[in-house]
Amino acid sequence: MQFRKISFPNVVPPTEFPDDVKLSLPNNSNLPTDQQHYLLFIPWEESYLIGIPRQYVDFFKRVLPHLHTRTTDVHTAVCLGYLDELLSQFDQPINERVVALALILHDSGWSKLSEKEIAMSLGVSGLKLTEGAKNPKEKHALESAKITTKMLNDYDFIPPLNEKEKELIIQAVLYHDKPEEVAGAEIEMPIEIQLLVDLDHLWSFTHQNFWQDTLRKGVQPKEYVQNLQRDIDDYFVTDQGKELALKLLNERLDEVEVIEK
Numbered sequence: 001m002q003f004r005k006i007s008f009p010n011v012v013p014p015t016e017f018p019d020d021v022k023l024s025l026p027n028n029s030n031l032p033t034d035q036q037h038y039l040l041f042i043p044w045e046e047s048y049l050i051g052i053p054r055q056y057v058d059f060f061k062r063v064l065p066h067l068h069t070r071t072t073d074v075h076t077a078v079c080l081g082y083l084d085e086l087l088s089q090f091d092q093p094i095n096e097r098v099v100a101l102a103l104i105l106h107d108s109g110w111s112k113l114s115e116k117e118i119a120m121s122l123g124v125s126g127l128k129l130t131e132g133a134k135n136p137k138e139k140h141a142l143e144s145a146k147i148t149t150k151m152l153n154d155y156d157f158i159p160p161l162n163e164k165e166k167e168l169i170i171q172a173v174l175y176h177d178k179p180e181e182v183a184g185a186e187i188e189m190p191i192e193i194q195l196l197v198d199l200d201h202l203w204s205f206t207h208q209n210f211w212q213d214t215l216r217k218g219v220q221p222k223e224y225v226q227n228l229q230r231d232i233d234d235y236f237v238t239d240q241g242k243e244l245a246l247k248l249l250n251e252r253l254d255e256v257e258v259i260e261k
Contacts (some may be wrong), residue, residue, distance in 0.1 A: 001177035006215075016259045021211045031115050038119035040216050041071040043206055048074055051081035056100050066147055070118050071212065075203045076104060082202055082244065086195065089240040098165050098192045102172040103199055105151060109143025122216050137177050144173045146200060146214070172196040183237045198241030204228060205248035221256045225249065 006017035023040050031039065052060055060077070067073040080103060087094055110118065111254045117136035152166045155158075161169075172193040175182055179197050182189045205228060214221050228249055236242045 007195075016092050016098070017215075018207070018211050018255070021208055023212060023215065026115070029115060031119055035119050037218065038216055039115060040212060041069075042212055044068060044073045044101045048077040048098075052077055053080065053083060053100065056080065056104065059101065059155060059157075060104050063104050063108060063151060066111045069110045069113075070121075071209070072107040072110050074208060076107060076210060078206055079103060079199050079203050081197060086199060086240060086244055089243075090191070092191060094195065095165065095168070095192055097161075098168050098172070099195045099199070101152070101161075102148075102169045102176070102192065102196045105148040105169070106144055106173045106176045106196060106200055107140065108147040108151075109140040109145070111147075113140055122213075129258040141174050141177055145170050149175050151260075153238045167190055176200050179235055189237075194237040195241075197237050198244075201235050201241070202245060202248065204235075205245045205252065207252070210252045210255075221252075221259070225253050226255055 002019040004017055004019050022043060024043050025036060026039050026041075027112055029036050029039055036059055049060070060080070064073060067076055080100065083096070083100055083103070087096060087099070113121075113136055117139065121136040121140070148170050149166075152161060152169060168190060171190075175189070175193055175197075175251055176196050177200075179201070182193055182197050204213070210224065210228075211221075213219070217224070219227065232242060232249070236245055
């Protein structure tokens, strides 16, 4: 892996940064200069479609116009690549299509939020939300549910989705950023909701987002590894999700050790 020097105003950056993680800023941002690093994003490329299970590519493309905010397009495509790996760890019936469609739609609501709200949502150094981050997180889930309802009714699924499946997808979208409520529910949440939470949260541990967030959150790589490890138990619902996250975290630790030498 190749690393490059990187600098960004008002952020103490990593000493070196992976060459393969490309970052951009929105044009003509209205945020103050000292907050613009929150809007860093990984530009979308068609090559990310390769990792998406073939049966979901067409629907993903239909939703894609709603995903070009906050690296949501790259995030969703990368996490879809872990769908089969995570689901294969379970020996119970799972409606894979419900999980996949919910994952494609879960962050579509970020397209309805302002730059200021997006910046507030990223003002954390680990995984646990600050008070300022909670409101935009809750708002994006509500907006995502609205878009989800419309997309599920407008798209010609083959075979068609039944009403129970649609309701489950919408419920999963509403709960995807609430692992504590999903894990602590008096009546066990459907496995499809649990899996959406964990697939979504794997993003924090991926190569792309780990390095992106060292800049967006202004945290050094070694410290960020420690922050992720600290919060992992509360951030995932299933044991299988935690195990996969730990696997990814160890890969990030190996990368950090390269630049720490």
